[in-house]
Amino acid sequence: MSDVSALTGLTLKDALAGLAERRFSSEEITRAHIGVVEAARPLNAFVLETPDLALEMARASDARRASGDAGPLEGAPIGVKDLFCTKGVRSTAGSRILGNFTPPYESTVTANLWRDGAVMLGKLNMDEFAMGSSNETSAFGPVVNPWRAEGSNRDLTPGGSSGGSAAAVAADLVLGATATDTGGSIRQPASLTGTVGIKPTYGRCSRWGVVAFASSLDQAGPIARTVEDAAILLRSMSGHDPKDSTSLPGDVPDFAAFVGRSPKGLRIGVPKEYRANGMPPEIEALWAQGVAWLKDAGCEVVEVSLPHTKYALPAYYIIAPAEASSNLARYDGMRYGLRVDGSSLNEVYEETRAAGFGDEVKRRILIGTYVLSAGYYDAYYLKAQKVRRRIADDFDAAFAGVDALLTPTAPSAAFGLGENNADPVAMYLNDIFTVTVNLAGLPALSLPGGLDSQGLPLGLQLIGRALDEGTLFTIAGALEKAADFRAKPRRWW
Amino acid sequence: MTIDAATVRKVAKLAHIRESEDRLDSLAAELNGIMQWIEQLNEVDTDGVEPMASAVALTLPLREDVVSAGGDSAEILANAPGARNGFFVVPKVVE
Numbered sequence: 001m002s003d004v005s006a007l008t009g010l011t012l013k014d015a016l017a018g019l020a021e022r023r024f025s026s027e028e029i030t031r032a033h034i035g036v037v038e039a040a041r042p043l044n045a046f047v048l049e050t051p052d053l054a055l056e057m058a059r060a061s062d063a064r065r066a067s068g069d070a071g072p073l074e075g076a077p078i079g080v081k082d083l084f085c086t087k088g089v090r091s092t093a094g095s096r097i098l099g100n101f102t103p104p105y106e107s108t109v110t111a112n113l114w115r116d117g118a119v120m121l122g123k124l125n126m127d128e129f130a131m132g133s134s135n136e137t138s139a140f141g142p143v144v145n146p147w148r149a150e151g152s153n154r155d156l157t158p159g160g161s162s163g164g165s166a167a168a169v170a171a172d173l174v175l176g177a178t179a180t181d182t183g184g185s186i187r188q189p190a191s192l193t194g195t196v197g198i199k200p201t202y203g204r205c206s207r208w209g210v211v212a213f214a215s216s217l218d219q220a221g222p223i224a225r226t227v228e229d230a231a232i233l234l235r236s237m238s239g240h241d242p243k244d245s246t247s248l249p250g251d252v253p254d255f256a257a258f259v260g261r262s263p264k265g266l267r268i269g270v271p272k273e274y275r276a277n278g279m280p281p282e283i284e285a286l287w288a289q290g291v292a293w294l295k296d297a298g299c300e301v302v303e304v305s306l307p308h309t310k311y312a313l314p315a316y317y318i319i320a321p322a323e324a325s326s327n328l329a330r331y332d333g334m335r336y337g338l339r340v341d342g343s344s345l346n347e348v349y350e351e352t353r354a355a356g357f358g359d360e361v362k363r364r365i366l367i368g369t370y371v372l373s374a375g376y377y378d379a380y381y382l383k384a385q386k387v388r389r390r391i392a393d394d395f396d397a398a399f400a401g402v403d404a405l406l407t408p409t410a411p412s413a414a415f416g417l418g419e420n421n422a423d424p425v426a427m428y429l430n431d432i433f434t435v436t437v438n439l440a441g442l443p444a445l446s447l448p449g450g451l452d453s454q455g456l457p458l459g460l461q462l463i464g465r466a467l468d469e470g471t472l473f474t475i476a477g478a479l480e481k482a483a484d485f486r487a488k489p490r491r492w493w
Numbered sequence: 494m495t496i497d498a499a500t501v502r503k504v505a506k507l508a509h510i511r512e513s514e515d516r517l518d519s520l521a522a523e524l525n526g527i528m529q530w531i532e533q534l535n536e537v538d539t540d541g542v543e544p545m546a547s548a549v550a551l552t553l554p555l556r557e558d559v560v561s562a563g564g565d566s567a568e569i570l571a572n573a574p575g576a577r578n579g580f581f582v583v584p585k586v587v588e
Contacts, residue, residue, distance in 0.1 A: 335581060441547075
């Protein structure tokens with residue numbers, strides 16, 4: 001195989017087939033990807049490229065295949081969000097406070113991917129500690145979306161927090177990427193970049209070795225170019241892990257087997273409360289198109305009610321900062337990461353954390369500390385946990401009558417870098433359609449539905465019952481076929 | 494409930510984050526904006542609702558009380574800002 005350009009831009013599935021048929025080696029396809037990663041530095045999608053490690057892993061993969069010992073992802077080069085700890089490879093969570101932290105251990109999710117034969121091209125940029133919806137809170141600067149509006153040179157956000165993962169997949173720099181989702185951080189960037197992302201049921205993927213943000217909400221998942229690719233990656237990433245006490249027991253289904261099945265006869269709910277808040281007409285139109293596609297595929301579409309939807313974001317902005325303020329207390333400058341010297345122990349703590357955390361992370365730590373402080377715990381934290389129960393109960397009631405829900409993924413297409421920074425709450429509203437499922441622990445998938453009038457991708461979201469990712473993959477497969485989304489960003493980098 | 498500069502100063506102290514005096518007012522305004530938006534939760538009737546602390550209804554598993562890791566102090570200390578003779582070096586705690 002000599003034509004290197006033919007080795008990038010493949011789907012993961014086709015790449016795995018090419019590797020299995022020995023049309024090219026892992027070293028060849030990895031080398032091709034290393035080249036496009038280097039050429040794409042203007043996107044700022046990677047915070048660390050690991051070409052030497054990638055080639056070493058690729059050669060080891062080729063040796064395994066030669067000995068007849070190929071795994072399900074054998075030889076496929078992928079990217080890893082920098083929230084996942086990778087042994088011997090700097091892991092920063094997009095923060096200055098972790099400095100040059102080099103984990104002496106491997107996260108379970110990435111260990112599973114390497115066990116199955118995947119090759120790491122490097123670590124992907126992200127909002128600091130996964131707190132953000134535009135990748136602008138990263139200590140390494142924002143990722144630039146490979147997509148631009150027609151006739152415009154303005155830099156757009158790829159969304160966040162998994163902006164590097166989404167941009168790298170959309171720009172064909174990797175065959176797929178790991179990502180994480182606490183309030184929408186897989187699905188919103190997938191929507192803004194024309195890619196597929198799934199946040200599985202809470203507990204599907206082990207959180208062990210993933211830098212913690214809000215532990216009762218954090219969940220890992222893949223971003224990929226097709227529904228089937230996402231299914232293939234999710235299967236490898238998932239699985240019970242005794243090192244995470246919230247990891248779900250039980251076998252992992254062959255998610256890819258659900259793609260391509262007919263969704264005929266499935267009942268799909270459309271939550272009427274999602275229509276509120278002056279939805280842009282183009283988003284509304286895409287949603288209606290999604291409904292039409294599902295009806296054409298033989299689904300029955302019914303309206304459902306999730307009455308507490310509007311309270312999900314405010315509840316999230318108590319629960320997530322509260323958990324974050326507790327989780328991020330570990331960054332004290334003593335055992336790893338940044339230390340700023342001072343004249344007393346407290347001064348070292350305070351100066352280290354002042355210098356190490358960015359503004360959004362500090363803001364959330366302060367909110368979390370405030371809502372957990374004496375006298376306010378019941379009024380805020382306990383109240384939010386009760387509202388969380390109400391939101392989960394809404395879903396239970398809806399799923400008594402339907403198999404899945406269809407909604408838009410995000411309230412807008414990709415917006416300009418710097419455009420949404422003045423008001424924190426305005427930025428938080430990006431997660432208005434995605435955050436509910438994190439509170440309820442349910443699986444949800446975003447896939448591209450079409451382009452808006454500016455030529456920018458818009459996503460549709462499917463929400464499923466707990467542990468029923470299979471049905472999501474079936475419906476998403478049908479929607480993907482109907483949408484026939486083939487648009488690619490024009491290469492300007 | 495409004496957050497003033499004194500409250501921000503106190504919360505920042507609790508969170509061990511130094512905030513300069515000239516930032517306190519703008520931070521208070523930002524946090525007030527967020528907390529006022531959050532106040533809408535009071536519209537929800539939550540009488541008798543059990544608080545939801547976890548997304549899954551699993552009881553936490555127990556494991557055997559045995560040592561499962563250890564003996565790797567060199568690895569653990571490799572990332573320390575200060576380390577000597579197998580120990581973390583930290584600022585003086587007791588005067």
